[in-house]
Amino acid sequence: MASSPPSRRRFLALSGLTALSVPLTAACGGGGSGDQPAADGKVTFAWWNIATTEPGRSLFPQISSAFTAAHPNVRIETTSLENEAFKSKLTATTSSGRLPDVFQTWGGGVLRQQVDAGLVEDLTDVLDWSSQLTPVSLQAYQFEGRTYGVPYDIGMVGFWYNKKLFAKAGITAPPVTWAELLEDVRKLKAAGITPIALAGKEKWPGHYYWAYLAMRVAGLPALRQAATTKDFTGGGFVQAGVHLKELVDLQPFQTAFLGAGYATPGGQAATMGNGKAAMELMGQWGPSVQKDAGADLGADLGFFPFPTVDGGVGRATEVFGGGGGFALRKGAPKEALDFLRFFVLDNESKLLASNGYLPVVKGAESRLTDANKKVVADSLVKATGFQLFLDQAYPPAVGQEVNDSVADLIAGEKTPEQVTTSITEAAKSA
Structure with missing residues (x-):
């Protein structure tokens, strides 16, 4: 993991x-x-x-x-x-x-x-x-x-999804844009399916959403520049929070997600593995933890990259992970x-x-036999940019503030602007 x-x-x-x-x-x-x-x-x-x-x-x-x-x-x-x-x-x-x-x-x-x-x-x-x-x-x-x-x-972070649940909701192909993802969330909810599993208690899985949205809206250079200038208050970072709030407002996560762990019984991985949610945003280790904590989805499990954002400068070939x-x-x-x-x-x-x-x-990627792992490996080979997890890429105090502030946004306790202000304050103090 x-x-x-x-x-x-x-x-x-x-x-x-x-x-x-x-x-x-x-x-x-x-x-x-x-x-x-x-x-x-x-x-x-x-x-x-x-x-x-x-x-x-x-x-x-x-x-x-x-x-x-x-x-x-x-x-x-x-x-x-x-x-x-x-x-x-x-x-x-x-x-x-x-x-x-x-x-x-x-x-x-x-x-x-x-x-x-x-x-x-x-x-x-x-x-x-x-x-x-x-x-x-x-x-x-x-x-x-x-x-x-x-x-x-x-590896990289992306969406692991349940093909059977997507089909049940009438979704014929994974979303390519953020707008399409939001629409698919609405379709899943209308079909009585929990769209996304999230380990809200552990915070780090939630930061993946904000980090990827910042990459898609502002671009990789903006993330690196912010790390140097210690200023995350730019419009692209605020907009990342706005888009995340769009998702949160749809109430896409499982019941009691704010108290859920990741690999714990009944947590994010188990919810996904047991077919009780249609998606989780997680790294290359996702399927093995799903199997360990819940069940093996087998051929029903698929993978798609984080969508692009209309008007954003980031590309789908820029990946986030580690x-x-x-x-x-x-x-x-x-x-x-x-x-x-x-x-x-x-x-x-x-x-x-x-x-x-x-x-x-x-050259070892040629020996992969799992279809989803091949998709992830091929995405890495073709990647035009790579960003390490923000809670590891930045100094510990800054990474922790990213996790904490994004968790507060997801919980409805901070605005997108407050998130960027808090991260900037942590960066300047680090």
């Missing part, structure tokens, strides 16, 4: 982080973590991941066991946490100047803050196999030409990097076969 919001507990200011004197060679591992072997002579390193749902829940331990079987001098201490719990724990750990030896990351502004604090290993000169990875998959982990993370999954990766703490044992190579290169076929991940190794 990919992106969910950073914890509400923010990172310490960089000056505070860099002033900490915690010895990093002892950070977050068990006995033997870092360069010092354990009493039994084994090199031990800590590995934190978010593999709490299938296929990762079964696959990740298999990969770890295969590595330690081939490297009997290594012990891996694994911690698997759900997205929200992981980010809360990692935030607290980062704030104390400590990181696990190997840890899940989505790159962007969150990783950048950890890098600037001197807590993350620069992999550029030791990652001699990076040329085997696709450039787009590495992008989120690179700053000023240096590489600080290794991807294992890459993937999963791992970074190493400063001073992590060399065996940790060996493990990442093993995980990504030696197990690429297993990752793809699981239908939970999209390829990061060049």
Whole structure:
């Protein structure tokens, strides 16, 4: 699974982080973590991941066991946490100047803050196999030409939809424009079908709507310029909120969506997987979580890109998303990097076969067998622009404000103008 919001507990200011004197060679591992072997002579390193749902829940331990079987001098201490719990724990750990030896990351502004604090290993000169990875998959982990993370999954956010429910509502083809999407929502409601499943409690799924609308209305350059100028009050960003409010006013989401989680029982993924909603806006991992939390929609499941907006400058070939990766703490044992190579290169076929991940190794997309995954992969190959999840692309405080303010808009507690003002204030304070 990919992106969910950073914890509400923010990172310490960089000056505070860099002033900490915690010895990093002892950070977050068990006995033997870092360069010092354990009493039994084994090199031990800590590995934190978010593999709490299938296929990762079964696959990740298999990969770890295969590595330690081939490297009997290594012990891996694994911690698997759900997205929200992981980010809360990692935030607290980062704030104390400590990181696990190997840890899940989505790159962007969150990783950048950890890098600037001197807590993350620069992999550029030791990652001699990076040329085997696709450039787009590495992008989120690179700053000023240096590489600080290794991807294992890459993809995009789009609408997963139930073909059977669309047909029941008389919808013969997925919408191409925002106006068509709104009309399809009306048709679904008229047919007694819940149009969209949303995990309102977790906030990060809601930010996908505002981010994509900002891309479609104002364009990718506007998002990047706003990150530099720290000003999100432009008309394009306000209009993104106006369009989102158009959707919200149609009451398209399932009952009690504001209290719903994502992968929890009865949450967004289960609502979609069990055929109780016609659509969800979610990343490439969507089908596997639907299956894990609910049921497998099989041939009834389809995918379509986020629609364009009439009058907007953004194009349908500009995609929003990201993937999963791992970074190493400063001073992590060399065996940790060996493990990442093993995980990504030696197990690429297993990752793809699981239908939970999209390829990061060049040319591997040709081995995809799932029709929907092929659509996503082909969209990435043809993409004319790429935007990382905003709650990861921007500094943690800014990303959190995007999530919070958009959630308030969806809940009817903020206007489109107030959303852009709050994000701008957070950016100027970051």
